Amino acid sequence: MSALARIPNLLALTTESTANWWDRMWFGRRNIGVGNFSPGTDAVFYYVFIVSAIFFVVLMGLMVYWAFKYRRVPGTVSQPSPAHHTQLEIAWSVIPTILFAIMFFWGLIEYLPQRVIPGNAENIAVTAKQWNWSLEYDNGGQPLESEILADNAAPIFALPVGRPVQFTLTSQDVVHSFYLPAFRVKRDVFPNMYTHVWVEAQKPSHQYDKATDSFLPLDELGGFYLACAEYCGDQHSQMWGRVITLNEDDYQIWKKKQASTDSIPLAELGEKLYKNKGCISCHSLDGSRGTGPSWKGIWGEQAKFRDGSSALVDDNYVRESVLTPAAKIVEGFTNQMQSFQGQLTDRELRALITFLKTLSHNPDDVSEAQEESKQELEEREQAKEEDGGGS
Numbered sequence: 229m230s231a232l233a234r235i236p237n238l239l240a241l242t243t244e245s246t247a248n249w250w251d252r253m254w255f256g257r258r259n260i261g262v263g264n265f266s267p268g269t270d271a272v273f274y275y276v277f278i279v280s281a282i283f284f285v286v287l288m289g290l291m292v293y294w295a296f297k298y299r300r301v302p303g304t305v306s307q308p309s310p311a312h313h314t315q316l317e318i319a320w321s322v323i324p325t326i327l328f329a330i331m332f333f334w335g336l337i338e339y340l341p342q343r344v345i346p347g348n349a350e351n352i353a354v355t356a357k358q359w360n361w362s363l364e365y366d367n368g369g370q371p372l373e374s375e376i377l378a379d380n381a382a383p384i385f386a387l388p389v390g391r392p393v394q395f396t397l398t399s400q401d402v403v404h405s406f407y408l409p410a411f412r413v414k415r416d417v418f419p420n421m422y423t424h425v426w427v428e429a430q431k432p433s434h435q436y437d438k439a440t441d442s443f444l445p446l447d448e449l450g451g452f453y454l455a456c457a458e459y460c461g462d463q464h465s466q467m468w469g470r471v472i473t474l475n476e477d478d479y480q481i482w483k484k485k486q487a488s489t490d491s492i493p494l495a496e497l498g499e500k501l502y503k504n505k506g507c508i509s510c511h512s513l514d515g516s517r518g519t520g521p522s523w524k525g526i527w528g529e530q531a532k533f534r535d536g537s538s539a540l541v542d543d544n545y546v547r548e549s550v551l552t553p554a555a556k557i558v559e560g561f562t563n564q565m566q567s568f569q570g571q572l573t574d575r576e577l578r579a580l581i582t583f584l585k586t587l588s589h590n591p592d593d594v595s596e597a598q599e600e601s602k603q604e605l606e607e608r609e610q611a612k613e614e615d616g617g618g619s
């Protein structure tokens with residue numbers, strides 16, 4: 229390709245530009261634009277970068293050249309500098325003004341649509357906290373699967389292709405920032421208020437596979453990132469999410485799946501919640517100490533508290549620990565856990581308790597927990613059948 233033919237690509241003015249070499253070099257393969265704002269944002273970026281680069285090279289080049297050319301030479305008398313050069317002064321005022329004005333107005337033109345949310349945008353509620361993201365879809369579904377990124381659970385969530393989605397953002401603690409690099413959007417997330425950001429995915433990253441009932445990646449990237457872009461404490465750098473994009477039909481299947489936790493056995497659901505509700509960022513399963521005590525083998529043992537008392541770790545104790553963590557503080561730890569009151573359904577709480585039971589040292593507890601999970605599911609199915617017969 230000739231250098232000239234590349235210019236529109238360089239400015240990201242053409243659609244195929246999203247796959248070109250330049251984009252890959254600047255943004256990394258995983259962050260090549262996939263959102264509706266990506267081409268416009270990239271174009272402004274390239275413009276600012278190229279203008280800066282040209283001026284840098286020209287100015288530094290001339291400076292070095294003239295410093296050398298007019299260096300002090302023995303026997304030469306220095307001449308006084310000219311005081312004025314009208315043409316030159318006009319040129320160096322007008323040209324940069326025009327170049328900067330283009331930066332400003334072009335940037336504004338690309339930015340304004342980001343602030344105007346289309347009326348038909350589907351809403352996804354996002355809650356940030358130290359140190360994970362939770363999302364809730366308009367059917368009540370929450371991402372069930374997660375991926376371990378940087379030793380923390382990153383929820384895997386889907387966006388539909390070709391249709392606007394609005395994120396309603398809020399925080400439970402400090403200021404975070406919702407950043408979707410491949411979509412070129414970023415918005416601060418505050419406690420006690422809502423902020424919004426919207427995007428429209430342009431192409432699918434995954435596809436539903438009926439045979440395996442799963443969503444398979446269409447390329448080696450396997451989706452995009454959600455990151456926290458505001459320093460929010462110790463594990464800020466471990467606060468990730470994984471975005472996948474799906475065509476409408478696949479998206480509907482995905483969304484429905486997230487909302488139907490009813491058919492997941494308690495112990496298995498508990499493990500998903502352990503990751504998705506963020507317990508994982510403070511509690512390990514391998515015995516290692518985190519912000520909170522490890523869950524490995526604590527079931528059925530005596531928990532020792534700061535005030536010298538102790539209690540048996542059973543379902544009531546775990547329930548209390550989740551809903552009123554301040555009631556008993558485990559020895560060697562501080563009251564750093566927030567209450568999950570109102571954030572878990574009864575079944576979800578039971579699922580977490582059952583999961584914790586499966587981590588017991590005692591094999592009887594483990595098989596009991598599995599048995600309970602199985603029974604609970606059977607009972608539910610039976611209840612559903614009876615319900616179905618009646619209506």
Ligand code: HEC
Nearest residue numbers: 505506507510519520521531549553556557558561564565
């Ligand atoms: C911000 C860190 C943090 C998060 C997130 C967190 N915890 Fe905790 N948790 C702690 C700390 C610290 C303690 C010990 C102090 C105390 O007893 O309150 C603790 C104690 C506990 C205990 C008692 C453990 C023992 O050894 O006796 C249980 C059970 C528990 N948490 C369950 C949960 C569940 C379930 C979740 C997720 C829904 C969760 N925690 C999320 C920090 C956290």
Ligand SMILES: [Cu+2]
Nearest residue numbers: 404456460467
């Ligand atoms: Cu954060």
